[in-house]
Amino acid sequence: MRLPQFDYKGPDTLEKALDLLSTHAQDAKILAGGTDLLVRMKKGLIAPKTIISLKALNELSYIKKDKNTIRIGARTCLADIIASDSVRKEATALSTACERVGAVTIQHFRGTIGGNILQDNRCFHYNQSAFHRSGRQACHKDGGKICYARDESDRCNSTCQSDGATALMALGAKLVLVSKGNERTVALTDFYTTDGIMPFAMEPTELLKEIIIPVEGGKSSYQRLAYRSAIDYPIVCAGVLLKASAKKDTIEDARIVVGAMGRAPLFLAKESSELKGKSFTDTKAFQKAGNGAMNSASTFAVHNVGSTLEYRCATVSEMVFRALQEAVAEASKA
Amino acid sequence: MTIINFKLNNDLIEYEIKDHWTLLHLLREEMGLIGTKEGCGNGECGACTVIVDKLAINSCLYLAIDADKKTIETIEGLASTDGKLHPLQQSFVDNGGIQCGFCSPGMIMSSKALLDGNPDATREEIKHALAGNICRCTGYLQIFESVEAAKHTGGAK
Numbered sequence: 082m083r084l085p086q087f088d089y090k091g092p093d094t095l096e097k098a099l100d101l102l103s104t105h106a107q108d109a110k111i112l113a114g115g116t117d118l119l120v121r122m123k124k125g126l127i128a129p130k131t132i133i134s135l136k137a138l139n140e141l142s143y144i145k146k147d148k149n150t151i152r153i154g155a156r157t158c159l160a161d162i163i164a165s166d167s168v169r170k171e172a173t174a175l176s177t178a179c180e181r182v183g184a185v186t187i188q189h190f191r192g193t194i195g196g197n198i199l200q201d202n203r204c205f206h207y208n209q210s211a212f213h214r215s216g217r218q219a220c221h222k223d224g225g226k227i228c229y230a231r232d233e234s235d236r237c238n239s240t241c242q243s244d245g246a247t248a249l250m251a252l253g254a255k256l257v258l259v260s261k262g263n264e265r266t267v268a269l270t271d272f273y274t275t276d277g278i279m280p281f282a283m284e285p286t287e288l289l290k291e292i293i294i295p296v297e298g299g300k301s302s303y304q305r306l307a308y309r310s311a312i313d314y315p316i317v318c319a320g321v322l323l324k325a326s327a328k329k330d331t332i333e334d335a336r337i338v339v340g341a342m343g344r345a346p347l348f349l350a351k352e353s354s355e356l357k358g359k360s361f362t363d364t365k366a367f368q369k370a371g372n373g374a375m376n377s378a379s380t381f382a383v384h385n386v387g388s389t390l391e392y393r394c395a396t397v398s399e400m401v402f403r404a405l406q407e408a409v410a411e412a413s414k415a
Numbered sequence: 416m417t418i419i420n421f422k423l424n425n426d427l428i429e430y431e432i433k434d435h436w437t438l439l440h441l442l443r444e445e446m447g448l449i450g451t452k453e454g455c456g457n458g459e460c461g462a463c464t465v466i467v468d469k470l471a472i473n474s475c476l477y478l479a480i481d482a483d484k485k486t487i488e489t490i491e492g493l494a495s496t497d498g499k500l501h502p503l504q505q506s507f508v509d510n511g512g513i514q515c516g517f518c519s520p521g522m523i524m525s526s527k528a529l530l531d532g533n534p535d536a537t538r539e540e541i542k543h544a545l546a547g548n549i550c551r552c553t554g555y556l557q558i559f560e561s562v563e564a565a566k567h568t569g570g571a572k
Contacts, residue, residue: 082456082475089417089434089480112478119437119476120457132434136481184547186464186473186525311546312459 082123087130093137095259099288103261105131106285112136113156114191116183117200125211126223141195141290144168151296155195155289159188159245172294173411174301174320178248181303184311195289198246198256198269202239202280202344203314204230204385222278230385237277238383240341242314247340248303249292250348251320257291258283266293273345280344299324299334302407304400305341308388315341316388319374319400323408325361332359337405339374339397343381349374352401361413367405371398419483424492432479439463439474441482442489450490450520454549461548464521465489471528473547490520493527502569503527503562512561514552521548526562538563 092098102109110129112118121127135141141156146167153162159179162168169176182192206229207214207222219225221237228234250269257266267282274282283289305318318341324334335356340346352373359366375398384390420429423446432441439456442448442465454462456475463475466488493501500508503523507513512522522545529536529544536544541562550558 082453083440084435084437086433086435089478091480115476115478116458119478123456134478134481183458184461185544186461186471186547187458191458191472191476 084119084122085125085128087122087128087132089132089134091134091137095138095140095288095290098133098135098138099259099261099286101131101133102288103286105133109133109285111288113193113196114158114187115196116187116191117196121201121208124208126208135193146171146296149296151294153194153292153294155291156193157195159183159192159194159197160185162194163188171296172248172252172301174248174251174303174322175245175294177303178244178305178318178320181305181307181310181315182244187312194245194292197243198249198292199281199289200243202237202241202277204237204239204277205387206230206385207239230383234383236275237344238385239277239280239344240383240385241273241280241343241345242341242386243346244303244305244315244318244340247315247318247338247346248301248320249294250340250346251303251322251336251338252294252301253322253336254295255293256289257293258287259290260284260286260288264290269346270348275344277344297324300408300411302404302411304404304407306396306400314386316386317341317393317396317400319397319404320346321401321404321408323356323405323412325412329413330361332356332361335370337370337374337401339378339401341386342378342393342397347378347381349377352377356405361409364406367402367409368398370405371400371402374398374401417480419480421482421484422486424488434478434480436479437475438465438467438477438479438482438487441479442474448489448491452517452520454517454521459549460518461521461525461545462518464524464548466524466528466531469528469531471525471544471547488524488527490523493523501527503530503565506565506568507558507561510561510564511554511557514550514554514557518548518550518552522550522558526565530562530566534566536562536566 109131112134141154143154145152230238301322305315307313320338322336326333379394452462454460458473458476465474
């Protein structure tokens with residue numbers, strides 16, 4: 082498959098990249114690893130005139146640990162995150178999630194964490210070849226007015242299948258977005274729109290610069306279900322964060338996030354808060370949280386991934402339950 | 416048009432490329448090195464695996480322009496000039512690791528990248544390194560055996 086033609090820009094400083102982005106905002110795309118963008122371009126889903134490559138922007142590739150946070154540059158390779166001891170220790174969910182993305186050929190040399198978060202939403206009615214899509218009317222995401230995943234839907238129901246974003250939302254991460262002369266920090270939970278066409282609340286002139294993960298002594302874990310263990314998108318995934326109370330026997334705070342079900346990773350506030358004060362050995366409470374998560378997440382699910390809806394919904398509870406058990410095992414070790 | 420310089424299988428190459436070419440396109444369509452295969456073109460199958468700066472990558476998702484100043488190894492560079500196969504290739508032949516042969520260049524390049532960095536790779540590490548390569552003849556066992564056997568016949572150099 083060939084790529085459509087484009088102009089390639091390879092700025093070597095962040096300033097130059099932001100300049101280029103502000104000039105070409107409407108018809109430019111940012112290229113980090115390319116494992117999402119280039120595939121979409123090959124399938125004719127997008128055809129940006131300009132590609133701004135971050136290859137030479139080494140200033141955006143770092144993992145910095147200080148007292149209360151881990152800061153990760155947006156262009157950091159997934160392999161660097163997997164190899165980082167501090168991420169493995171303090172943000173286990175992210176480390177596990179990155180390990181599950183692609184295979185070594187994707188992780189080590191191409192895929193970046195910024196690209197993983199900003200990968201476009203997917204839907205198996207949309208992510209098809211131009212030939213396949215030419216056989217029927219365009220859907221919302223393709224500029225039309227139909228949704229093939231949910232009848233008579235007035236909006237796009239594509240799904241966010243990012244492993245990284247699900248884990249990061251569980252960890253309570255924040256994103257730093259920069260544009261020319263401007264910088265803002267936004268919580269990952271506030272970063273998503275309710276629309277699948279442009280799922281991210283960011284301007285075309287903005288660039289994801291950094292991910293900030295708060296480190297407050299909690300234990301996190303990540304579980305995913307996919308047909309292939311390598312190079313496949315999750316059909317259901319879950320990330321959890323548990324904080325132990327001072328006595329280390331009960332849960333002081335919990336965060337449960339279910340991914341690959343909705344237009345964004347779903348932070349389940351009700352199920353999370355119900356775990357507060359529960360004992361670490363209270364398996365029933367974890368099962369209840371899993372079932373609650375299944376009920377809540379199911380309302381967002383539509384038939385847009387290559388698996389039946391019933392199966393995906395049913396496995397949510399198991400993914401959440403396993404993630405909770407794993408986090409508990411970690412927490413009791415500490 | 417952009418001019419890039421890179422090292423391909425020990426030859427220094429200067430090539431005028433278009434910005435939208437992938438490395439796979441450059442190798443196959445422009446330079447005629449058709450040993451590297453195009454399978455899915457989406458980074459899912461690994462048939463296009465080549466080694467860039469000692470690391471295995473999917474050349475279908477690697478822009479040719481990014482190959483500037485890099486060292487690239489393809490399947491064509493493995494056998495010596497007198498036609499003697501690389502130990503890894505010989506091992507694939509001897510152990511039945513080649514079936515229809517379409518995935519073999521990718522499998523061998525992924526294995527070479529692994530063994531170059533980790534000459535004593537375990538079966539698990541081999542499986543992990545080859546997780547991005549699909550074989551539709553599904554003879555994965557012979558392929559793993561081939562890589563393991565090559566460790567002792569000089570493939571891990």
